[in-house]
Amino acid sequence: KAGVTQTPRYLIKTRGQQVTLSCSPISGHRSVSWYQQTPGQGLQFLFEYFSETQRNKGNFPGRFSGRQFSNSRSEMNVSTLELGDSALYLCASSLPGSGSYEQYFGPGTRLTVT
Amino acid sequence: AQSVAQPEDQVNVAEGNPLTVKCTYSVSGNPYLFWYVQYPNRGLQFLLKYITGDNLVKGSYGFEAEFNKSQTSFHLKKPSALVSDSALYFCAVRDGSSNTGKLIFGQGTTLQVKP
Numbered sequence: 001k002a003g004v005t006q007t008p009r010y011l012i013k014t015r016g017q018q019v020t021l022s023c024s025p026i027s028g029h030r031s032v033s034w035y036q037q038t039p040g041q042g043l044q045f046l047f048e049y050f051s052e053t054q055r056n057k058g059n060f061p062g063r064f065s066g067r068q069f070s071n072s073r074s075e076m077n078v079s080t081l082e083l084g085d086s087a088l089y090l091c092a093s094s095l096p097g098s099g100s101y102e103q104y105f106g107p108g109t110r111l112t113v114t
Numbered sequence: 115a116q117s118v119a120q121p122e123d124q125v126n127v128a129e130g131n132p133l134t135v136k137c138t139y140s141v142s143g144n145p146y147l148f149w150y151v152q153y154p155n156r157g158l159q160f161l162l163k164y165i166t167g168d169n170l171v172k173g174s175y176g177f178e179a180e181f182n183k184s185q186t187s188f189h190l191k192k193p194s195a196l197v198s199d200s201a202l203y204f205c206a207v208r209d210g211s212s213n214t215g216k217l218i219f220g221q222g223t224t225l226q227v228k229p
Contacts (some may be wrong), residue, residue, distance in 0.1 A: 090157055105158040107156055
């Protein structure tokens, strides 16, 4: 099975712009979670989607949003970018109800805000 | 509130020696515990998990971890370290009593295995 894919892998944006990141989960996985990884804050949970519904949200400002489509693919959007948004954004998928519980991560999108 | 602590920023071991990477956790419900490894410029790779059952769980690449409920710990171990084990290791916890997959991660421990 193909793993979790994320596009693009690298992005450079300017302060004030907006950005959309995409995640395709493992085939059959219906839950997608997003995490932000920075050297200072480590790995922080952004949000989780299951069957097109946001099931949980982390402590991030409203500039961070996401959605999930009927094919389980997910996007996250960051509006009005700030320098502090520079990070590795990781997407993870899982199969709730399967008894496995672990999440499988994609390679991430490296966002640099200048 | 849930939290995970990895008290060591870096662990150094010689190749062939046993290694331990420490993790303690706090969660209000049932702890579901995980270890992940991250190589440079890569995503996180699942190593092993504890959900229920035997306190000693075995995972990928010869790694194992011991769940200790009284000490709220879930230390990662390997009997004989390899240079290729050098990477960043993350411990994570999820509240198994809640209907969410949200993971709380520790700050990570860099494992350096020297030849």
